[in-house]
Amino acid sequence: MTNIAIGTNVIISASINGSCVSSHTVVSPVSCTNVCENPAITLSGPVCSTSAVGTYVVNYTLVSGATIQVSSGTALNGVVSGVASGVPLSVTVSLAGCADKVILVPAGSCAVPCQKPTLTLASPVCNGSTYSVIFYSSVATVTANAGQVVGNSITGIPVGTAVSVTATAGAGCVEVQTVASPASCTVSCTLPDLSVGQPICNGNTYSVSYSLNGPGSVSVVGGTIVGNTVTNIAIGTNVIISASINGSCVSSHTVVSPASCSNVCENPAITLSGPVCSTSAVGTYVVNYTLVSGATIQVSSGTALNGVVSGVASVYR
Numbered sequence: 001m002t003n004i005a006i007g008t009n010v011i012i013s014a015s016i017n018g019s020c021v022s023s024h025t026v027v028s029p030v031s032c033t034n035v036c037e038n039p040a041i042t043l044s045g046p047v048c049s050t051s052a053v054g055t056y057v058v059n060y061t062l063v064s065g066a067t068i069q070v071s072s073g074t075a076l077n078g079v080v081s082g083v084a085s086g087v088p089l090s091v092t093v094s095l096a097g098c099a100d101k102v103i104l105v106p107a108g109s110c111a112v113p114c115q116k117p118t119l120t121l122a123s124p125v126c127n128g129s130t131y132s133v134i135f136y137s138s139v140a141t142v143t144a145n146a147g148q149v150v151g152n153s154i155t156g157i158p159v160g161t162a163v164s165v166t167a168t169a170g171a172g173c174v175e176v177q178t179v180a181s182p183a184s185c186t187v188s189c190t191l192p193d194l195s196v197g198q199p200i201c202n203g204n205t206y207s208v209s210y211s212l213n214g215p216g217s218v219s220v221v222g223g224t225i226v227g228n229t230v231t232n233i234a235i236g237t238n239v240i241i242s243a244s245i246n247g248s249c250v251s252s253h254t255v256v257s258p259a260s261c262s263n264v265c266e267n268p269a270i271t272l273s274g275p276v277c278s279t280s281a282v283g284t285y286v287v288n289y290t291l292v293s294g295a296t297i298q299v300s301s302g303t304a305l306n307g308v309v310s311g312v313a314s315v316y317r
Contacts, residue, residue, distance in 0.1 A: 058083070119136075146163050223239050
């Protein structure tokens with residue numbers, strides 16, 4: 001705000017829809033004849049950045065000839081930007097013939113919005129009195145309530161104990177999925193190779209992608225199977241996806257529902273199954289996926305089309 005007459009106090013107000021008003025009265029300087037008497041800068045308070053998540057900006061205006069230095073971030077064209085949330089900002093203003101002035105701006109608090117990770121779990125693999133589960137996640141922080149996390153596997157899970165796997169992208173920003181224990185690892189039984197992804201939102205419902213590699217039939221409690229996706233699962237309802245061979249040798253996954261689908265950026269825009277060896281292109285594998293409306297996908301190898309990434313060369317599994 002410029003061109004305010006000396007001797008006139010200015011009132012600056014902000015309102016939302018004409019109500020909820022904040023109002024500030026700024027008292028005029030008595031005189032502007034002594035350039036060193038009044039500050040060479042006017043500053044706003046910290047405002048969370050909309051373009052650089054987890055940082056804040058401070059607007060400023062300098063008198064003619066003044067320069068600015070900042071302890072953090074970058075000062076350019078009336079804006080200090082790129083200051084990390086929680087870090088206080090020290091501003092030093094210099095004007096020829098006047099002593100430098102140092103202003104300490106309280107740190108802005110700009111929480112990083114939750115963006116939940118992806119999490120895909122494969123079926124149990126028996127190892128005597130224990131079993132293991134392979135997982136795939138977009139984050140490095142993956143924990144389990146039983147067994148040990150080794151690379152992208154959870155090993156040493158006691159038979160009879162279901163394993164709950166949590167992928168964490170920040171405080172309270174998690175995906176959780178549970179795999180049921182095999183009934184026994186001593187009875188001759190080849191478990192179906194079922195892999196299940198995390199949920200994606202569709203308005204008031206959510207969907208989950210899955211893959212079945214090899215024999216078996218898939219059933220679901222809490223949704224509808226459409227191709228390689230379980231759809232129309234009500235928010236607040238955990239879905240159970242199971243695969244069995246001849247009604248026995250069951251692999252079962254429980255996917256925890258999103259708490260809410262109101263924030264489109266909070267929940268992942270994709271749900272992925274695990275890799276499945278291709279039956280038509282030997283030596284390659286495919287991955288099933290489902291996207292939320294409006295999302296796009298790019299892959300580093302193979303081709304993504306109609307919910308399937310295909311033609312990816314096999315290295316190991």
